[in-house]
Amino acid sequence: MGLISFTDNGLYCKQGDFYIDPWKPVHRAVTTHAHSDHARWGSKLYLAHKDSYYLLKARLYEDIAIQSVDYGQTISINNVKITLFPAGHIIGSAQVRVEYKGEVWVVSGDYKTEDDLVSVPFEPVKCNTFITESTFGLPIYQWQKQSSIMEDIHLWVQANQAAGRNSILTAYSLGKAQRLIHNLTPYGYKFYVHGAIYAMQEAIARFMKMPAVDYLGADITKEEMKKRIIIIPPSADSAAYLKRMQPFSLGVCSGWMQVRGAQRRRNADAGFALSDHADWQGLLQAINATGAECVYATHGFTAPLARYLREEMGIKADVVKTSFGEDEE
Ligand SMILES: [Zn+2]
Ligand SMILES: [Zn+2]
Known part of the structure; x- marks a missing residue:
């Protein structure tokens, strides 16, 4: 033993x-x-x-x-x-x-x-x-550099904005969400996040400086929503929940996105192979x-x-x- x-x-x-x-x-x-x-x-x-x-x-x-x-x-x-x-x-x-x-x-x-x-x-x-x-x-499984994945996400958000769509990313509430917020903030983005992610941001703010984010609540103008990146946990991507954010494009951030077909199975419009x-x-x-x-x-x-x-x-x-x-x- x-x-x-x-x-x-x-x-x-x-x-x-x-x-x-x-x-x-x-x-x-x-x-x-x-x-x-x-x-x-x-x-x-x-x-x-x-x-x-x-x-x-x-x-x-x-x-x-x-x-x-x-x-x-x-x-x-x-x-x-x-x-x-x-x-x-x-x-x-x-x-x-x-x-x-x-x-x-x-x-x-x-x-x-x-x-x-x-x-x-x-x-x-x-x-x-x-x-x-x-x-x-x-x-x-062979990841792209984080910087190039962030660049891909930035281009995807820009394309969504040009087409008048909201940009929704799914990312795990502890880990992936902070990674996106921290690394996409330098592009000038602000964020609307699901309650589970908001709770994690609040917990982290007790010991570490993170960019401020807004809770994805009811009082959001349609114009402001399109400028932002919306982040929700993978478990929250039900059709009923997403409905009020239409029109939107849904991007999934997960290592599993590296494999062909994974994006389609998740009903996503875009897949970003970003893994922790x-x-x-x-x-x-x-x-x-x-x-x-x-x-x-x-x-x-x-x-x-x-x-x-x-x-x-x-x-x-x-x-x-x-x-x-x-x-x-
Ligand atoms: Zn873990
Ligand atoms: Zn684990």
Whole structure:
């Protein structure tokens, strides 16, 4: 048995008696980030990055017990050293480094290797064993640079304005939405956002400066609406909800948009392959940089990634089943 084992409650460190992103309530949870498949309700005490502090309060409950730490700050429990490192996935996202008697394991949580200019960029961490996500663990996933995707979105909005249509983007409320707001503001855009996104902006404003956005309420003039970019979560794209914003063009921001047909299946007019997860090359680079002799892939296309690591990179690699899902995509 290694330093971290795979249990019914989640990833467990027996020596330190704590879990990492448990999917059941436990006495002590180390939380990589505030997405719902990693930060679950009901644990007694959470350890998380300081930027996740207000996000966890906003998404779970206000009086949640959280011990918050900075990146690189080490906490010791039963001689097990726990240190968080940036994962570059969303604001406050962290990889968890666990060390005991010279053996080091790192749990990646969700991560991406490109700097999104909103979250602290991913930092590779040396370890013996790396538990990596593999949401987009297939060679077909190869992202364009963020700057060129933002340029594409800008051109799409301009075309919508010229045609007299509103521009509606769907983006996950924590992560993708802030990335769009931060990176499209320099083009001169202002935003109307769905309540779920507005709530996240308010939580983030408690510890970090973000461009101001307006709540997508009733008192909006038709003219002003067309000038803005409207952002809603993917779950809100029902015909009934969208009806009052007609005429509009609907753009979906998700890594899945890279694949042919995905846009049509979502009934979208445009697809932008913008992801908060590493693409295939990003995964390989990140794994390589850890120097790990053993890798466990979880979350997504695990089998193809593990096979590639074994056959092409000579790394001991296996698949491990967890309850992490495609929350933000
Ligand atoms: Zn996530
Ligand atoms: Zn996830």
